[in-house]
Amino acid sequence: MSIPDLSGLHPLPDGWVAKRLKELSPSLSVGVVVNPSSYFDESGSVPFLVGSNVGENVIDWKSARRITEASNRILAGSRLRASDLVTVRVGEPGVTAVVPEELDGCNCASMMIVRQHPLFDSQWLCHVMNSRIGRAQIEGVQYGTAQKQFNISDAVNFIYPVPPLPEQRAIAAALSDVDALLGALDRLIAKKRNLKQAAMQQLISGRTRLPGFTGTWAPTTLGTVGRWFSGGTPAKSNEDFWVGDIPWVSPKDMKVARIHDSIDHVGPSAIGHGTRLLPADAILVVVRGMILAHSAPVARAERPVTFNQDIKGVVVNPDVDSNFVLWWLVAHESLLLSTTNEATHGTKRIPTNELFKLSLGLPPLAEQAAIAGAISDMDAELTALEQRRDKTRLLKQGMMQELLTGRTRFL
Numbered sequence: 001m002s003i004p005d006l007s008g009l010h011p012l013p014d015g016w017v018a019k020r021l022k023e024l025s026p027s028l029s030v031g032v033v034v035n036p037s038s039y040f041d042e043s044g045s046v047p048f049l050v051g052s053n054v055g056e057n058v059i060d061w062k063s064a065r066r067i068t069e070a071s072n073r074i075l076a077g078s079r080l081r082a083s084d085l086v087t088v089r090v091g092e093p094g095v096t097a098v099v100p101e102e103l104d105g106c107n108c109a110s111m112m113i114v115r116q117h118p119l120f121d122s123q124w125l126c127h128v129m130n131s132r133i134g135r136a137q138i139e140g141v142q143y144g145t146a147q148k149q150f151n152i153s154d155a156v157n158f159i160y161p162v163p164p165l166p167e168q169r170a171i172a173a174a175l176s177d178v179d180a181l182l183g184a185l186d187r188l189i190a191k192k193r194n195l196k197q198a199a200m201q202q203l204i205s206g207r208t209r210l211p212g213f214t215g216t217w218a219p220t221t222l223g224t225v226g227r228w229f230s231g232g233t234p235a236k237s238n239e240d241f242w243v244g245d246i247p248w249v250s251p252k253d254m255k256v257a258r259i260h261d262s263i264d265h266v267g268p269s270a271i272g273h274g275t276r277l278l279p280a281d282a283i284l285v286v287v288r289g290m291i292l293a294h295s296a297p298v299a300r301a302e303r304p305v306t307f308n309q310d311i312k313g314v315v316v317n318p319d320v321d322s323n324f325v326l327w328w329l330v331a332h333e334s335l336l337l338s339t340t341n342e343a344t345h346g347t348k349r350i351p352t353n354e355l356f357k358l359s360l361g362l363p364p365l366a367e368q369a370a371i372a373g374a375i376s377d378m379d380a381e382l383t384a385l386e387q388r389r390d391k392t393r394l395l396k397q398g399m400m401q402e403l404l405t406g407r408t409r410f411l
Helices: 069-074 122-130 132-141 165-205 322-331 333-338 352-356 365-403
Strands: 017-020 028-030 046-049 065-067 085-088 096-098 111-114 159-162 218-221 226-230 246-249 264-266 283-286 298-301 311-316 359-362
Touching (some): 085 122, 096 122, 122 132, 122 159, 122 165, 132 159
Antiparallel strands (some): 283 298
């Protein structure tokens, strides 16, 4: 079989060869394909992996269901050994991980099992299978709409560029070092996110006070913290409305706490013709859409913006800090979601009267600003860590492209 034109594999470096997967691991198999639930047993001690337990070179085995030792012996063909590879076949086809020592002897369902073999280093092959080289070949044979999947009869003929074993190990070590850094960043981000959430709940509620602040908070309602406005959509038939650089915010832009720009824009002529302009510092709240089934997006405008009819905006009063309102809304997402109901066509919505009557306590403006500043500092630290992680992921992708194709070599 000729080498597929994947990610610049021509020509192979000196000492490298093209091999089919079945040449690297003559003993491929598939996890049990019967309904795995018939084997689950709360009293069992053997982890039983399914596709949702497997990520790119990581296995979340602690959340896996269990089977008994007796069932594990019956399902001998899908029993896993340390250094085997498991590849998700259904749902997220192609995602591959190496079985760690602590999972030696566990079992799995409906996944391709690449048995460890002296011809290859397991960590190296895992990186290859998760790379563009491997995933492109999966995409070429996968089928299905709601649930993508592939057949092992196709996968056995996937072709990979194979360096000598010592070079495989050197490549694997370099990429595994980056994975370790990514793992450490993920854990730190999770920790910082939890700390921010806990601090936000304490400070926004007044259960914990910042040093130097005393006194009571004034009870009020969300509807009275400022002037509320509804959004809208300018006529699509008027092209002049849609030529400009003024952000027109819709729920798809509300993925961050601070809005600096949007996907769509309007021109000055659109203002007052279906939409309105709110100043920087305005707070935006999604009040309609299916996203309200699980999330209640809110954001602060960092520049003047317009917005559509699925969003309400509030320009806060002079004695209210807009960042305080932002973090109050973020901290009370579950409260916002509890007010939702369904419109006649099934779309989720937050009724205006329910939104406006939500009660909160307002400290003096100086304390509002101090609370908002403390939370914003934690949020900025979290954002910086997330950006560092994203850059590291991009670095890893570049390293994979260089190392796994032999463009850059360990000699």
